[in-house]
Amino acid sequence: MSGDQTKLGVKIAPSILSADFARLGDQVREVEAAGADRIHVDVMDGHFVPNLSMGAVVVRSLRPVTRLPLEVHLMVEEPGRFLDGFVAAGADTLIVHLEVLPDPRSMLEHIRRGLGKRCGLAINPDMPVERLRPYLRDIDVALCMTVFPGFGGQSYIPESTRRIAELRRWIAAEEAECELEVDGGIDAQTIVEAARAGANVFVAGTAIFSDPQGPAAAVQRLAEYARQAMTPRK
Ligand SMILES: O=C(CO)[C@@H](O)[C@H](O)COP(=O)(O)O
Numbered sequence: 010m011s012g013d014q015t016k017l018g019v020k021i022a023p024s025i026l027s028a029d030f031a032r033l034g035d036q037v038r039e040v041e042a043a044g045a046d047r048i049h050v051d052v053m054d055g056h057f058v059p060n061l062s063m064g065a066v067v068v069r070s071l072r073p074v075t076r077l078p079l080e081v082h083l084m085v086e087e088p089g090r091f092l093d094g095f096v097a098a099g100a101d102t103l104i105v106h107l108e109v110l111p112d113p114r115s116m117l118e119h120i121r122r123g124l125g126k127r128c129g130l131a132i133n134p135d136m137p138v139e140r141l142r143p144y145l146r147d148i149d150v151a152l153c154m155t156v157f158p159g160f161g162g163q164s165y166i167p168e169s170t171r172r173i174a175e176l177r178r179w180i181a182a183e184e185a186e187c188e189l190e191v192d193g194g195i196d197a198q199t200i201v202e203a204a205r206a207g208a209n210v211f212v213a214g215t216a217i218f219s220d221p222q223g224p225a226a227a228v229q230r231l232a233e234y235a236r237q238a239m240t241p242r243k
């Protein structure tokens with residue numbers, strides 16, 4: 010059935026925000042070889058979030074390095090200014106925040122039909138999850154932030170688990186096909202909670218790139234925990 014978490018499968022999305030930028034290409038190759046499903050690129054403008062990070066030049070440099078899809082998480086006040094540039098650089102998925110889009114439909118349409126890319130809508134922890142409901146059939150990814158965006162290395166907000174479960178119910182009710190992605194503080198413990206609640210895509214930065222056994226081991230371990238936690242749903 011649509012909205013079925015198990016049908017979508019577990020996807021691990023390493024966030025390069027926590028990578029060693031002096032060895033970025035090698036680190037991306039390493040997580041790809043370990044079975045990561047996509048690369049998560051966090052873009053911050055210093056306005057929507059109180060931090061700066063990276064732009065399309067990083068996507069352009071990574072494009073020849075990996076076959077994995079490059080997913081761009083736009084934590085910026087005016088995402089419309091940057092979409093075409095990220096696509097030209099090689100982005101596969103563009104995720105924009107609902108907080109900056111009073112009516113996101115035209116932008117989602119532009120990403121999907123105009124640019125021919127996958128689109129996602131993200132919401133911050135203080136945005137009621139039902140605000141995503143009208144768009145669930147128009148997006149490829151619903152991104153539930155499990156920390157306030159702006160920085161890697163934060164702790165998962167416990168209330169997120171209830172929000173993920175609620176979003177999973179809305180996705181099923183709408184018979185939507187979108188993925189349910191979580192981002193922020195995902196580690197060996199919280200991935201189990203998030204997977205049980207209904208998430209199927211897991212962004213992880215610190216838990217992968219700061220793992221004492223290395224990024225490859227971390228990717229494999231996280232994927233295994235999530236698969237075990239994901240129970241078939243009716
Ligand atoms: O979007 C963001 C932060 O704003 C994330 O993608 C972080 O980069 C995830 O990092 P960890 O919480 O896993 O360290």
Ligand SMILES: [Fe+2]
Nearest residue numbers: 051082192212
């Ligand atoms: Fe992110």
